[in-house]
Amino acid sequence: MPSLYGLLNKAIRVGRLTMTDAKGAVHVFGGKEPGPEAAIRFTRKTAEWKILLNPELNAAEAYMDGELVMDSGSIHDLIKVFYANKRHFDLSPSQIFWRGISRKIRRFHQHNVLSRSRANAKAHYDIGEDLYRLFLDRDMQYSCAYFPEGTATIEDAQTLKKRHLAAKLVLKPGQKVLDIGCGWGGLALYLAHLADVEVLGITLSERQLAVARRRAEVLGVSDRVRFELIDYREVTGKFDRVISVGMLEHVGVQYLAPYFLTVRDRLSHDGVALIHSMSSKAPPGVTGPFIRKYIFPGGYAPSLSETVEALEPTGLWLLDCEIWRCHYGYTLQLWRNRFLDNREAAVKLMGERFCRMWELYLSVAECVFLQGSSNVFQLQIGRERDAVPITRDYIGAEEARLAGLEPEFLERVVASAAQALDE
Template identity: 55%
Template sequence: MLLFRMLSRLIRSGRLEVVDARGGVHAFGTGDAAETIIVRLTDPSLHWKLALNPGLYAGEAYMDGTLQMVRGSLYDFIDLVTRNAGFGTIGPFDGLRRLGIGLQRFWQQRNPMDRSRRNVAHHYDLSGALYDLFLDADRQYSCAYFAEPDMNLEEAQAAKKHHIAAKLLLRPGQKVLDIGCGWGGMALTLAELADVEVTGITLSQEQLAVARQRAELAGLSNRVRFALCDYRECQGQFDRIVSVGMFEHVGVPHYAGFFRTIRSLLAPDGVALLHSIGRAEGPETSNPWLRKYIFPGGYSPALSEVIPQVERAGLWLTDVEILRLHYAQTLRHWRRRFMANRDKVAALYDERFCRMWEFYLVGSECAFRHQGHMVFQMQLSREVDSVPLTRDYLYVGERAEQRRIHAA
C-alpha cells in the first residue's frame, strides 16, 4: 500500500505503528517498543488520501475523528513525523505539486482588499473569549521574545514589544503607524513608552472594537487612535511604521505594492520595523490544511522573496534579525494553555473546533522546531543615516527594561 511504503521511507528515528481501517498493524522505524506511538485509521479512504496529500488530509482526519491516537498525544505523533521529514517533503506526489508552485502561489495568495477583509474575518473575528483562554493578558498574537530562558509568556511578550520599540528609535512628538494592530497592545505600549501619537489599522471588526475600548480605559485615546483600514488605503506621512504578524497575510503578488506603500508613508528620515514569520527552505506554498481552515490567503515567505522587493521599493534594509526557536516556545505556551482550557473552548464552539485548533497549534509548533520556519525582523529606512551605525543602541536601555520587567 502506497501510504505504508511512504511511511517506511520516512520514519527512521523513533517508532510508529499504524492500525489500518481493516485492523492490520504496520510498524515503522526503530526504537523502544514501550515508546512507540500508535495511531488508528478508521476510514479506508485514508489509506490513499494520506499518501496523496498528507498536508491536507491528516488534519481533516484528526478533526473528523478518523485518525485516532491510541498511544501518545497528537503532539508526539506530529513531532515524530516532522522531525523525520525535516526540511524535506512528505508524500510521493510532492514533486509534482512543486512543478506548478508559481501558478499556485499566484492564485492562493492573491489578496485584493475585499478578499483580505474576508480572510481576516475568518480567523480574527472569532470570539474574544477564545483568545483570552490561551494568549497573554495583552493578547499578543505573535512570536514572543525570550530574552532570558526562564521567562514566562507574559514576560516574553513584554520583552518582544520593548525589543521592537528599541529598533524604532522613538522620540517625543513622532507619529507612528501600526499596520495590522491586532487588539491594540503594541500601539498602546509604544504610546506609554514614549510621547508619540499612534494610528493603528486593522481589518477585523472585533479587534477594532477591543482596541478602541482599551485605549479609552488606558486614558490614551487622545494619542492612540484605531481605524478599520487596509494598508493600501492609508494616507499621510509617519515618522515610524511598525507591522507585527500582518505581512503573512499580504500575499506574494502584493509584496512590491506593500513596500512601495511603506516608502510613500514613511517620512524621509523615518524608520520602519517589519516582524513576520518566514521560512528557511526557500519559496514554497502554504500548507493546504492551514490555508483552508485557519489562515485563508496566508503565506510565510522566504527572505529571498522579500528582500528583492525591499530593494526595488528604494528602501534601506538597515537591520535583519532572525528569531529561530522563539516562536516554537511561544506556541508551546499557547498549546498548553489551550489544552488546559479545552473544555471551555468546546463550550464556546464544539469538539471538532477543538480538534482543529489543537492540530493548528501542534502543527505550527513542530514546523518551527523541525521544518525551517522562523521569524524575521526587518528594520527599514529611506535614508542611509536614519539609524545608528552600530547595533549597540538596541541593548543599553532594553536590558535595563528587561531586568525591570523580570523583577516585577
C-alpha cells in the same frame, strides 16, 4: 500499486509509528533510529487511501473528523514523528505532485485584493476573543514572543518582545507612529505610554478594532491613540515610525513590492520602519494545504530572499536584519500547553472538531519552528542610512531604559485588555 503502508515504511526512519488499520491489523513503521513515537488507529478504510493521495491535508482532515484517532500519545506526538522524517515524506510522489501544483497557483491562493484581504482577516481573527483568551497572554499578543535567555513566562516574554521592538524604533516625543496590523491594540498602547507619541493602529478585524478602541478609552489615551478599520493600502499621510508585526504574512507574494512602496511613501524623510514576519531558511515556497484551507486563507510567510528582492527597488535602506530562530517555537509551545489546559472550555465554545483543528494548528506550527525550517525576521528600514545609530549597541541600552519606565504603566495597559473584553 502504491499504498499508505509503502509510503510510511519508506518515510519513517527516525522514531516509531504503530498503526492499526480499519480492519484491526497492526503495522509498525520505523524503529531504526531513536526518536518520537506515536500510535494511531483508523476508524474508516477510506481515510487510508485519502491520506496516500494528499498526506498533509487529508491526514489533518481525518483527525478532525475522527477517522484517525490516537491509540497512545497525543496528536503532537504524531506531528513530531512526521517532522522527524519530513524530508523523506517530502520525496513521496503525492507530496511532490501537490507541491508542484501549489507552486504554480500560489499567486491565485495569495490574490489578496482588498475585498479578499478583509474576508481572510474575518475568517481567522473574528472567530471570537474568548477562544484567544484561553491561550494568549493577558495583553492578547498574537505574535512571536521574545526569549533572550531561553526561558520566561508567556507574559514576560511578550513584554520583552514589545520592549525590543520599541528599542529599535528609537521613539521621540511628538512623533507619529503607524501600526500596520495592530491586533487588539497592545503594542500601540505600549508605545504610546513609553513616549509622548501619536499612534494610528489599523486592522481588518472588526472585533479587534472594537477591543482596541475600548482599551484606548479605558486608558484615557483616545486623543492620541486611534484605531481604524482600514487596509494598509488605504492609509494616507506621513509617519515618523511604521511598525508591522505579524502582518507581512497576510500580504501575498505578488503584493510584497507594492507593500514596501506603501511603507516608503508613508515614512517621513528621516523615518524608520520595523517589519516583523514569519519566514524560513529555505528558498521561496508555498503555504501548506491544511494551514491555507483552515487557518490562514491567503497567508504566506515570505522567504527573506523574496522579501529583500521586493524591498530593494524602493530605494529604502535596510538598516538592520535580525533573525529569531527558536523564539516562535517556544511561544507556540506555551500557547499549545495553555490551550490544552483549557481544552474543555474551548470545546464548549467552538466544538470538538474545531478544537482538533486548533490542536493540529498549534502543534504543526510549533514543530515547524523547533524541528522544521521556519524562523522569524525583523527588518529595520529607513529612508536615510543614518536614521538610527550605525552600531547595534543602542538597542540594549534603550531596552534597559525602557524597562525602567514600564512599572509606571505596564500593568494598567495589560489590564485594559481584560476590562475591554469583559464589557
